[in-house]
Structure formats: structure tokens, C-alpha cells
Amino acid sequence: xxxxxxxxxxxxxxxxxxxxxxxxxxxxxxxxxxxxxxxxxxxxxxxxxxxxxxxxxxxxxxxxxxxxxxxxxxxxxxxxxxxxxxxxxxxxxxxxxxxxxxxxxxxxxxxxxxxxxxxxxxxxxxxxxxxxxxxxxxxxxxxxxxxxxxxxxxxxxxxxxxxxxxxxxxxxxxxxxxxxxxxxxxxxxxxxxxxxxxxxxxxxxxxxxxxxxxxxxxxxxxxxxxxxxxxxxxxxxxxxxxxxxxxxxxxxxxxxxxxxxxxxxxxxxxxxxxxxxxxxxxxxxxxxxxxxxxxxxxxxxxxxxxxxxxxxxxxxxxxxxxxxxxxxxxxxxx
Numbered sequence: 001x002x003x004x005x006x007x008x009x010x011x012x013x014x015x016x017x018x019x020x021x022x023x024x025x026x027x028x029x030x031x032x033x034x035x036x037x038x039x040x041x042x043x044x045x046x047x048x049x050x051x052x053x054x055x056x057x058x059x060x061x062x063x064x065x066x067x068x069x070x071x072x073x074x075x076x077x078x079x080x081x082x083x084x085x086x087x088x089x090x091x092x093x094x095x096x097x098x099x100x101x102x103x104x105x106x107x108x109x110x111x112x113x114x115x116x117x118x119x120x121x122x123x124x125x126x127x128x129x130x131x132x133x134x135x136x137x138x139x140x141x142x143x144x145x146x147x148x149x150x151x152x153x154x155x156x157x158x159x160x161x162x163x164x165x166x167x168x169x170x171x172x173x174x175x176x177x178x179x180x181x182x183x184x185x186x187x188x189x190x191x192x193x194x195x196x197x198x199x200x201x202x203x204x205x206x207x208x209x210x211x212x213x214x215x216x217x218x219x220x221x222x223x224x225x226x227x228x229x230x231x232x233x234x235x236x237x238x239x240x241x242x243x244x245x246x247x248x249x250x251x252x253x254x255x256x257x258x259x260x261x262x263x264x265x266x267x268x269x270x271x272x273x274x275x276x277x278x279x280x281x282x283x284x285x286x287x288x289x290x291x292x293x294x295x296x297x298x299x300x301x302x303x304x305x306x307x308x309x310x311x312x313x314x315x316x317x318x319x320x321x322x323x324x325x326x327x328x329x330x331x332x333x334x
Contacts, residue, residue, distance in 0.1 A: 003267075003268070003322055004267050004268050004270075004271035004272075004281065004282075004322070005281070005321075005322035005323055005324050006263075006267070006281070006282050006283070006284050006316070006321055006322070006323050006324070007037070007038050007078065007280060007281050007282065007283045007284070007323070007324045008036055008037075008038065008283075008284055008286070008309065008312070008313070008323050008324060008325050009036060009038035009039055009040055009078050009079070009283050009284065009285045009286070010031065010034070010036055010039055010040065010285060010286040010287070010288075010305060010308075010309065011039075011040050011042050011081055011285065011286070011287050011298075012027035012028065012030060012031045012036075012039045012040075012041075012305075013027055013041075013042050013043045013044070013052075013297070014286075014287065014288055014289070014290075014297075014298055014299055014300040014301075014304075014305055015027060015030035015031065015034075015300060015301065015302050015304075015305035015306075016030070016299075016301075016302075017301060017302055019291070019292075019299040019301075020052065021045055021052070022043040022044055022045045022052045023045045024044050024045065024066060024069060025069075027039075027044075028069065028070065028073040028075065029073075030302045030305060030306075031073070031075065032073055032074065032326075033302070033306070034305060034306055034309050035309075035325040035326045036075070036309070036325060036326070037074070037075065037076060037324060037325060037326055037330065038075065038076050038077070038078045038280075038283065038324075039070070039075050039077060039078075040077070040078065040079040040080070040081045040126065040285050041055040041066065041070075041077060041080060041081060041120070042054065042055065042081030042297065043055075043081075043297060044058065044066060046058065046062070054081075054082065054083060055080060055081070055116055055120075056080065056082055056109070056112050056113045056116045058116075060115075060119065063116055063119045063120065064119060066120075067119060067120050067121075070120075074326070074330060074332070076121070076280075077120040077121055077122045078122060078123065078124060078280060078283050078285075079122050079123075079124035079125070079126055079164070079222065079283060079285065080113060080116055080117050080120065080122045080124070080125050080126065081126050082109075082113045082125055082126060082127055083127075083128070083296070084106070084109055084110050084113050084125060084127035084128065084152070085106075085127040085128030085129050085130055085149070085152070085165070085171075086098055086127075086128040086130075086131070086171075086296075087099055087100060087101045087106055087130060087131065088100040088101075088130070088131045088133075089130050089131060089132055089141050089144055089145065089172075090132070090133050092133050094133045094134040094135070095134050096131055096133075096134045096170065097295060097296070098131050098295070103148055103151075106148070107151070107152070107155070110152050110155060110156075111155070113125055113127075114155065114156065114159045114161060117159070117161050118159070122161075123160075123161060123162060123277075123278055123279045123280065124161065124162050124164050124221070124222055124279065124283070125156060125161055125162070125163055125164060126164050126166060126194060126222070126285075127152075127163055127164060127165065127166070128165065128166055128168060128171055128173070129145055129149060129165050129171050129172045129173030129178075129179065129182060130144075130145045130148065130149075130171060130172050130173075131170060131171055131172070132170075132172060134170060134237060135236060135237050138171075138172045138174065138178065141172055142172060142178065142181070142182075145172040145173070145182065146182055146185050146186060149163075149165075149182055149186060149191065150185075150186045150188070153186055153188040153190055153191035154188060156190050156191070157188055157189075157190040160278055161190065162190050162191075162192055162221055162222075162274075162277055162279060163190060163191050163192070164192055164193070164194040164221050164222045165179055165182070165183075165191065165192070165193050165194060166193075166194040166196060166199070166224065167179060167193070167194075167195065167196060167199050167200060167210070168196070168199050168240075169199065169202065169203050169235075169237070169238035169240060170237060170238060170240075174203065175200070175203070175205060175210060176193075176195075176200075176209075176210040176211075176213040176214050177213070179193050179214070179219075180193075180213065180214065180217050180219060183217070183219050189277065190277065192219050192220065192221025192222070193214045193219045193220065193221060194221060194222040194223065194224055195210065195211045195214050195220065195223055195224070196223075196224035196226065196287075197210075197211065197225075197226070197227060197252075197254035197255065197256060197259060198224075198226040198227050198228045198246060198252070198254055198289070199224070200254065201227075201228045201232055201252075201253060201254040202228055202232045202238055202243055203232070203234065203235060203238055204232050204233050204234030204235055205234070206255075207254040207255050207259070208254075208255040208258045208259055208262075211259050211262070212262060215262065215263070215266055215270075218273065220266070220270050220282070221274065221279075221282075222282070222283050222285065223282070223283070223284045223285065224285050224286075224287045225249065225256075225284050225285065225286045225287065225288075225308070225312055226246055226252075226286070226287050226288050226289050226293075226308070227246065227247050227248060227249050227251070227252020227253070227254045227256060228243075228245055228246055228247065228252050228253060228254055229245045229246070229247040229251055229252055229253060230245040230253070231253065240293065240294055240295040241294050241295065243289075243293050243294075244292065246288065246289035246290060246292075246293050246298070247290070248288065248290065248307050248308045248311035248312070249308075249311050249312055249315050250311040250314065250315060251311075256315055257315060257318075257319070260315055260316060260318075260319035260321055261319050263319070263321065264319050264320050264321050267282065267321065270282050281324075284312065284316075284323070286305065286308050286309055286312060288300040288304055288305055288307075288308035290304030290305065290307065290308055291304050313325070
């Protein structure tokens with residue numbers, strides 16, 4: 001029996017040559033050139049308005065057109081890059097640029113994300129765990145975040161989707177400990193965690209230990225791949241717009257070598273768990289931020305995204321992990 005493989009994917013909006021022009025055709029061309037078979041739509045240039053919009057803000061007709069062009073280019077869509085859960089729990093002006101939304105308003109956002117996932121065939125929603133006031137102790141906000149997430153995860157379960165909770169600075173679920181507490185308190189197998197080693201490192205955490213805690217708890221659902229090249233001290237508040245030293249996994253300090261060595265042993269069990277939930281397997285999604293990051297996106301350029309993906313494949317090979325990208329049989333002859 002063949003060993004399970006990870007699926008390589010990326011936020012292709014990071015690969016456009018002009019940072020603030022998320023042209024769909026350019027995104028798909030970059031993904032083809034790199035050799036990806038999967039991608040995660042996030043921001044797309046709306047030709048009608050001239051603005052970059054998150055895919056969930058597009059009309060059904062525009063989403064269907066995106067899917068048609070994606071399929072014609074030989075892609076599958078594994079995940080939708082939403083901002084679900086990336087909202088404030090309190091309506092306060094605290095310097096955080098995220099919006100405040102009531103639970104009812106935010107459930108409408110989730111319902112739209114679910115509709116878009118069904119239109120695209122995606123099985124995962126990349127999402128978050130809510131912001132307490134900036135600089136506040138997250139603990140008093142834990143139960144409110146738990147109650148909201150419980151209803152949201154149940155909506156995903158009923159829709160046949162997986163809610164991926166991503167750790168990021170300043171959220172209630174900013175680290176493995178609180179994310180695992182949320183998962184344990186909610187008890188929904190369609191609520192899983194999307195470790196991001198760079199997001200852990202920039203908060204001063206040991207990224208390998210954070211990943212390991214998630215994996216040992218059986219909550220590994222997806223992985224974002226980016227790294228950071230400078231040491232970072234532990235911090236209560238992280239200014240995401242000030243982060244300038246993201247890098248590929250071969251030059252970063254977050255410890256992807258240790259992470260993949262561990263993942264190689266766990267992959268058969270992780271793959272089986274995800275397939276039982278209807279997912280295609282474990283997706284490693286490159287969010288390189290190679291030319292800069294931020295709270296609501298980042299940019300790698302075609303060159304940076306290519307470097308990030310090649311560094312990833314090299315380290316996976318060194319770790320003995322098979323991966324899915326385009327091969328000769330995937331090329332369509334004229």
C-alpha cells in the first residue's frame with residue numbers, strides 16, 4: 001500500500017506580480033508554473049468594481065466563473081481563505097483594524113462562506129477564534145468565543161465542511177493551549193486546528209511544541225507554511241503590520257525540519273482522520289509573506305512564492321514525506 005501524501009497548495013493571491021492587484025488570471029498562471037494542483041482562493045480582483053474582494057464577497061455568478069477558470073487551468077480548490085472569526089468581541093476603538101460584528105451578523109458571514117465552499121467544492125474553511133480588546137487578557141473572553149465557535153462549528157458539520165481554527169497573534173485562540181481548550185469544550189470533530197509555525201514564532205512560542213501539542217491531541221486539520229528569519233521574544237500584543245522578516249522553510253527559525261520529521265510518523269493517522277470527514281487529505285498551504293505580511297494578507301510575488309514552494313518540497317523530501325503536485329500525466333496535450 002502506498003504511503004499517504006500531503007497535498008501542496010497556496011494562497012495564489014500572494015503570487016501576483018503587483019501586490020495590490022489580485023488578478024485571477026495571474027494567480028492561476030503562477031500556480032500552474034509552480035506546479036500546484038490545489039489552491040486556496042482568498043482575495044480576487046473584481047473586474048467590475050476594480051477592487052480586490054474576498055471570494056465570499058463575490059456574487060454566485062462570479063464565484064462560478066472563478067471555479068470554471070480554475071478548473072480549466074487544472075486546479076482543485078481545497079480551502080476557502082475566509083476572515084470568519086477575525087472580528088472583535090467588543091465594540092471598542094482599541095487600534096485593532098478588525099471590525100466588530102454581533103453574533104447574528106457574523107453567522108450570516110459564515111452562512112455565505114459555506115455557500116461559497118459548496119460552489120467551489122472546498123472542504124475546508126480557514127477561520128479564526130475572535131479578538132478580545134487589544135492587550136486584554138483573553139481569558140475573560142474565552143467562554144464567549146467558545147459559545148460562538150460551537151454554533152459555527154455545528155453549522156460547518158451540518159454542511160459537511162471543516163472549520164479550521166488558525167492561531168494568530170492577539171486572538172482568543174492565539175496559541176495551542178487555548179485552541180485545544182476551545183476544541184475540547186466544543187467537542188465537534190469538524191472543528192480542527194490549522195497550525196502556522198511563523199504565527200507561533202513571532203509571538204515568542206516554540207513553534208514545534210505548539211504544533212506537537214495540536215498533533216498529539218488529534219486536532220491537526222491543515223497546515224499553513226511560512227517561516228520567520230529573526231528571533232522573537234514573547235509578547236502579549238504583536239503588531240502584525242511591523243513584521244518584515246518572513247522567509248522560506250529552509251532559512252527560517254520556526255523549526256519546520258523538526259515539525260516535518262514528526263509529521264512523517266503521524267501522517268497515516270492524520271490522513272485517515274481527514275478522509276473520514278470527507279476531506280482529500282492533509283493540505284500544506286503556502287502563505288509565504290516573502291515580501292511582507294500583515295493582519296489581512298501578505299505578498300510574495302511570483303519569485304517569492306516559487307522560492308517558498310521549492311524550499312518546502314526540498315524539506316519534505318529530506319523528511320521522507322511524499323507530496324502531491326503536478327506531474328507529466330497532468331499536462332494536457334494540445
